[in-house]
Amino acid sequence: MAHIxxxxxxxxxxxxxxxxVFLYFEKRAITAKRQHEHDGFVPKEGNLAExxxxxxxxxxxxxxxxxxxxxxxxxxxxxxxxxxxxxxxxFLYIFLTAFLGSIIILVIKFKRSIxxxxxxxxxxxxxxxxxxxxxxxxSYLFYSLLS
Numbered sequence: 001m002a003h004i005x006x007x008x009x010x011x012x013x014x015x016x017x018x019x020x021v022f023l024y025f026e027k028r029a030i031t032a033k034r035q036h037e038h039d040g041f042v043p044k045e046g047n048l049a050e051x052x053x054x055x056x057x058x059x060x061x062x063x064x065x066x067x068x069x070x071x072x073x074x075x076x077x078x079x080x081x082x083x084x085x086x087x088x089x090x091f092l093y094i095f096l097t098a099f100l101g102s103i104i105i106l107v108i109k110f111k112r113s114i115x116x117x118x119x120x121x122x123x124x125x126x127x128x129x130x131x132x133x134x135x136x137x138x139s140y141l142f143y144s145l146l147s
Contacts, residue, residue, distance in 0.1 A: 007089055007096075014075070014097040014132075019104060021067040022124050025060040032056040061123060065131040072135025077143060080136070094132045098125045 080090060102121040109117045 007093060011093055011096045015101050017071050018068055018101055018128050022064055025064045029060045061127055065127040068128055068131035069135045072132045073139050076136045076139040090136050094129055098128050
């Protein structure tokens with residue numbers, strides 16, 4: 001029970017930081033879209049690849065993953081491994097951060113189309129889970145080597 005209680009503030013911090021990083025890169029995507037429209041680039045209707053290029057989705061998702069990875073790397077080393085939390089706690093942190101953050105994204109995108117909601121929650125959750133897992137792995141390796 002003590003482990004669960006110590007996870008509550010860590011999950012809260014993880015959600016806030018990952019959402020702020022996500023919203024920053026979403027703002028960059030919207031700015032890129034406006035710039036492409038200003039330059040006269042209009043994607044063909046239904047062409048997903050051109051829409052991704054218009055929003056610079058790949059660059060923004062990779063940068064978002066990098067931001068979450070760096071945060072998780074430092075956060076896990078200081079907030080998890082020094083408190084003696086277990087692998088189950090790490091998985092619970094990643095799941096709760098992705099799940100609760102996705103719900104918040106859905107609420108933020110409430111009046112948008114279902115497609116926008118699905119893409120936004122997917123582009124939040126999938127990179128978050130991947131980057132957090134790698135961040136914990138690398139942090140654990142550093143912690144193991146330095147201990």
